[in-house]
Ligand SMILES: CC(=O)SCCNC(=O)CCNC(=O)[C@H](O)C(C)(C)COP(=O)(O)OP(=O)(O)OC[C@H]1O[C@@H](n2cnc3c(N)ncnc32)[C@H](O)[C@@H]1OP(=O)(O)O
């Protein structure tokens with residue numbers, strides 16, 4: 001018989017477990033810091049565009065101007081979707097969540113790619129870049145088809161952010177909104193062993209293909225305890241309606257023992273390293289949109305009340321929710337837009353997992369009924 005002293009230590013939710021090494025990014029909770037390949041994310045958000053950051057995460061170094069030109073010249077024409085994928089998207093019900101559209105699109109791209117199973121790092125890098133190029137086209141097309149609008153073709157002459165806005169709305173909005181969106185993509189691009197990245201690494205650890213890993217990661221990100229929180233934040237803000245009602249609403253949620261989406265984090269127990277940068281971007285976006293101060297005022301009320309009541313800080317999904325709303329995006333597109341950025345982190349981790357693979361398979365402590373025979377009266381064989 002196992003004594004209490006012999007029972008293994010169980011790390012529910014793998015909390016506090018260091019599962020492997022990584023050189024992609026470093027989250028340091030003690031100092032609220034996040035670096036991508038050694039660069040502070042705040043620095044990257046201040047000085048780089050999203051395509052530069054994607055290059056950095058994939059290749060380990062920021063691109064020289066010539067490397068950046070080569071990279072974007074190769075990437076931008078690949079935004080066009082195949083006829084097969086367009087047909088699949090046409091067949092999807094408009095009632096499904098856009099994350100289901102995206103998950104199905106990636107799964108189909110895997111089915112359509114005769115080389116999907118390759119183990120060649122260079123071939124998988126090309127696939128990662130194609131996903132970065134094509135996912136925004138899928139999200140924008142899905143947004144428009146739900147409204148009965150014709151798709152707007154991608155424009156290879158435009159940068160990532162400008163092209164995405166144009167495919168959605170036919171125009172590029174005010175500079176403050178463009179900058180806020182680019183900031184959100186940079187901040188969302190990577191965050192070490194979060195649940196969706198870990199999913200991608202688990203799938204990859206079986207030597208399955210990149211599309212399967214990304215399909216699993218999209219399914220994981222969709223949940224409201226992870227990426228789905230950015231949608232839940234805005235739905236809550238709309239339900240609250242007025243900043244003056246925010247504090248009472250929040251106290252009511254806590255009294256009812258409900259989680260308040262956009263607050264708390266598994267790793268950061270003080271402030272999420274990315275929030276001050278995204279909060280500043282939200283404030284600047286709000287100043288550029290009529291009525292924007294309603295959402296910044298509500299942000300402040302909710303943040304202050306949560307800190308006073310529970311000492312729990314907002315996470316990145318808290319400022320991105322209202323920022324995306326101010327940019328005019330439908331709420332159900334918020335998590336797909338997180339995917340458009342995190343595809344970079346996921347595929348960087350898939351490459352790293354493949355390069356130093358070990359099958360991911362933890363143990364469990366059994367607590368079910370003790371071993372017993374099949375009752376003879378229920379036996380159908382033997
Ligand atoms: C990009 C991202 O994925 S960031 C995360 C986005 N997710 C959310 O915003 C969802 C809301 N937040 C949460 O559910 C949690 O904070 C998580 C899942 C993100 C992290 O949670 P964990 O590390 O597992 O901590 P856990 O959920 O156990 O919380 C610890 C305590 O704080 C409380 N708590 C944590 N977050 C919240 C919250 N958002 N609202 C209310 N209470 C909270 C818990 O109820 C728990 O209290 P208890 O000890 O009295 O039971």
Ligand SMILES: O=C([O-])CC(=O)C(=O)O
Nearest residue numbers: 190191193194195266267
């Ligand atoms: O790290 C986490 O657990 C969740 C998160 O903030 C992210 O994935 O960006």
